[in-house]
Amino acid sequence: MPFTPGLLARPALEVAPLLLGAVLTRGPVAVRITEVEAYLGEIDPGSHAFRGRTPRTETMFGPSGHLYAYFSYGMHVCANVVCSPEGEASAVLLRAGEIIAGVDEARWRRPTSHRDAALARGPARLTKALGIVLGDDGADVSCAPFDLELPTHSSDFATGPRTGVSGVGGGARYPWRFWVPGEASVSPYRRHAGRGS
DNA sequence: ACGATGATAATCT
DNA sequence: GATTATCATCGTT
Numbered sequence: 001m002p003f004t005p006g007l008l009a010r011p012a013l014e015v016a017p018l019l020l021g022a023v024l025t026r027g028p029v030a031v032r033i034t035e036v037e038a039y040l041g042e043i044d045p046g047s048h049a050f051r052g053r054t055p056r057t058e059t060m061f062g063p064s065g066h067l068y069a070y071f072s073y074g075m076h077v078c079a080n081v082v083c084s085p086e087g088e089a090s091a092v093l094l095r096a097g098e099i100i101a102g103v104d105e106a107r108w109r110r111p112t113s114h115r116d117a118a119l120a121r122g123p124a125r126l127t128k129a130l131g132i133v134l135g136d137d138g139a140d141v142s143c144a145p146f147d148l149e150l151p152t153h154s155s156d157f158a159t160g161p162r163t164g165v166s167g168v169g170g171g172a173r174y175p176w177r178f179w180v181p182g183e184a185s186v187s188p189y190r191r192h193a194g195r196g197s
Numbered sequence: 198a199c200g201a202t203g204a205t206a207a208t209c210t
Numbered sequence: 211g212a213t214t215a216t217c218a219t220c221g222t223t
Contacts, residue, residue, distance in 0.1 A: 037215070039215075046215070047215085048208095048215075051209085054208075054209075055208085056207080056208060056209085070207085070208090070215085071206070071207050071208085072206095072207085072214060072215070072216060073204085073205075073206085073214060073215095073216045073217080074204070074205030074206040074207075074214085074216090075204070075205055075206075075216080075217080076205095076216050076217070078215065078216080080215090093215060095215090112217085112218065122216070122217070123215070123216075124216050124217065125216090125217075134207095162215075163215080164214090164215055164216070165215060166213095166214085166215095170215095198222105198223080199221105199222085199223080200220105200221085200222085200223100201219105201220090201221080201222100202218105202219085202220085202221095203217105203218095203219090203220105204216105204217090204218095204219105206214105207213105207214095208212105208213085208214090209211105209212090209213080209214105210211090210212080210213095
């Protein structure tokens with residue numbers, strides 16, 4: 001029994017700090033999570049689920065403990081851990097982590113990364129290093145090839161504005177990014193949120 | 198170190 | 211047809 005499933009059946013804002021320091025395994029590769037973002041679904045303008053249930057966001061409305069994987073910017077896959085009971089769309093985006101097992105495999109998948117600290121620094125890099133693909137959407141994180149180990153006690157963490165979220169959902173209004181201070185694998189803060197003009 | 202830009206396709210309007 | 215929860219690369223300080 002890797003963890004108590006009930007722990008994830010709570011709002012994303014409560015689950016997010018629990019996932020810092022957690023270890024997510026997929027096959028031979030494992031990462032220790034160091035940076036996440038909370039998305040609260042229908043009340044959150046920055047969430048995919050803000051405008052209700054669609055085919056893409058279906059798993060976000062499903063039971064907690066499953067993976068919400070989506071395709072982004074034409075070439076990237078990002079992964080969330082679904083939170084809250086079934087029917088409530090709430091999830092935590094895995095933004096960065098440190099590879100602690102299967103480093104060789106991760107290096108092979110990410111040949112452009114020349115430092116190990118950058119192997120899983122960024123949401124799309126993390127999924128690439130773990131080998132998560134769009135087909136993993138809806139997978140149970142407690143079943144093979146996945147495994148999730150939550151830390152026994154929560155570690156220190158910092159919070160700040162979410163990255164890459166444009167419009168009302170971004171900025172200081174929703175400081176729902178959580179990270180482990182002083183971690184080399186945490187992505188640098190980007191202030192520029194929107195594009196154009 | 199930092200900022201601008203192109204790549205590239207699913208999803209939604 | 212517009213938008214996007216991004217990354218790598220190339221330019222300038």
